[in-house]
Amino acid sequence: MCVILLHNFQFRENGFAVIPGFLSQTEVEELKDATKQLVSKYCRDMPISIFSGKKTEEGRTVLEDRDNYFLDSADKIRGFYEESAVVDGKVIVGDQEKALNKIGHALHKFEDAFRQVSFSPKVKEVVERLTTMKRPTVMQSMVIFKQPKVGGEVKPHQDASYLYTEPTSGSLLGFWIALDDANLENGCLYFTPASHQDGKLYQRYAYNIF
Structure with a gap:
């Protein structure tokens, strides 16, 4: 109970909570093995589609270059390349x-290892303990790689810019699970503590509006 209360306090104050050992080592290895199978199954003959988290000189995230292969992937499993790994339409x-x-973005729907984690009792417990959601829904799931030499930087952003929920504040919760050790040297996840408290959404991604 003390651990749950601590995580709840962290979440309320900071907008995030760190839960060490959330997955067992066996579960982690199963997800890593499943990822290797996904690469072999879905990515061998995939189109050259690039995912970039870069920003313009004005500080806005580049969103307008998304192709249909990306935009139509919400209910599918598709792979996306690092920007610097592709030159003149060829993987280098x-x-x-x-x-x-x-x-991404529907691993929870089609791949058993990811489905088991996404709908596991411990995930449900976290949602119940940390939020007031009545009917939570899994909107997307993905494996994000951190590649040597070609791995791109992900700029600061709000997930709610891309995933529409109502109300905007308090109705979106993300799980970020490290399958390898993540630290300051190799590219861990960063948060801005308490940045959720003003309830503001600074950018919203819109597409197919014409």
Whole structure:
């Protein structure tokens, strides 16, 4: 109970909570094995589609270059390349897996290892303990790679810019699970503590509006 109360306090105050050992080592290895199978199954003959988290000189995230392969991937499993791994429409990294930025966005729907984690009792418990959601829904799931030499930087952003929920504040919760050790040297996840408290959404991604 004390651990749950601590996580609840962290979440309320900071907008995030760190839960060490959330997955067992067996579960982590199962997800890593499943990821290798996904690369082999879905990414060998995929189109050259790039995912980039870069920003313009004005500080806005580049969104307008998304292609239909990306935009139509909400209910599918598709792979996306790192921007610097592709030159003139060709992958320049010898090992294709080392050129991938991510695989998404419906792993929870089609791949058993990811489905089991996404709908596990411990995930449900976290949602129940930390939020007031009545009927939570899994909107997307993905594996994000952090590649050596070609791995792109992900700029500061709000997930709610891309995932529409009502109300905007308090109705979106993300789980970020490190399958390898993540630290300051190799590219861990950063948060701005308490940045959720003003309830503001600073950017919203719109597409198919014409």
